[in-house]
Amino acid sequence: MPDILQDLGHVALGSRLKRLAERLLADAAVILEQAGIPVQPSHLALLTALERYGPLSIMEAVATVGFSQPAMTRTVAALRGARLITTDQNPGDARAKQIALTDAGRAILVKTRERVWPKVGSAVSDLAGGREQELLALLTLFETHLAERSMLQRVTNPFSLIQVADTITPELAKAFFDINAAWISAMFKLEEHDIDVLSNPQVEILDRGGEILFIATEQHGVVGTCALMPTEDGAVELTKMGVLDSLRGQKAGEHLLAATLARAEERGIETLFLLTNHTCEAAIHLYEKLGFVHDPEIMTRYGCSYERCDVAMRYRSKD
Secondary structure, X not given: OOOXXXXXXXXXXXXXXXXXXXXXXXXXXXXHHHOOOOOOOOHHHHHHHHHHHOOEEHHHHHHHHOOOHHHHHHHHHHHHHOOOEEEEEEOOEEEEEEEEEOHHHHHHHHHHHHHOHHHHHHHHHHHOOOOHHHHHHHHHHHXXXXXXXXXXXXXXXXXXXXXXXXXXXXXXXXXXXHHHHHHXXXXXXXXXHHHHXXXXXXXXXXXXXXXXXXXXXXXXXXXEEEEEEEOXXXXXXXXXXEEOHHXXXXXXXXXXXXXXXXXXXXXXXXXXXXXXXXXXXXXXXXXXXXXXXXXXXXXXXXXXXXXXXXXEEEEOOOO
């Protein structure tokens, strides 16, 4: 009978890893029992953490071991019942408990290292065909990437964000120029101010305290840019927002704009504005959707920056 999980490949990765974990943990439980070690395999992580780092609070143990808080609470209760750990009031926080290893707990770890770990190491090496270090390295890489962006985020939002606030790399500077020059040239013409900003974003934006945000996909690399460019009077212009034609219609622009506005709010920017042209109807609709309003004062103050500018908008947070 074919193995359906193997046949499904990466689509069934979670189910396949769960099946593998269940088999390994079941075997590990029997191995520990036969060695006379009265703990579950999952308990060893907390015991080892307490031996290595000393007493921990519940939240510190959760962060160190990577269990959920309910799972950690159950583990603590089981180990305390077996008198392998103690839970006392945390001297630094009367509301929290502090978990500590007992002498019996230390003895269990010594016994486990002597009787079990060498045999388990040999078995894992055999199962991995001598490539266990490669396997462990790949698992670490997978976990690191998951911590950065979850599977859910990668499926529902394929875009990753790159924020540049100090020094821009030559590769990102080129993407900043190319993406924006392409859409501006296609709809209007590159003006002198455009060329100044696009040719030297380090001086015109970053050295003045501004930021540039990029979005990227694994398949296409950098696909969009947007900048927060301070003006001499203390306001900030949201400018040079562009997305590759090939990504239009995939909400790349909306994701980029939302991320840029979130960054502007984090910075506490009081006056955030943008300048555009009435022919950019889709973009104007997006700006309105995310909180920009038409503002004659902004037009008066900054509209002369571009010949093409006949629309000026100010951001009004919806909070």
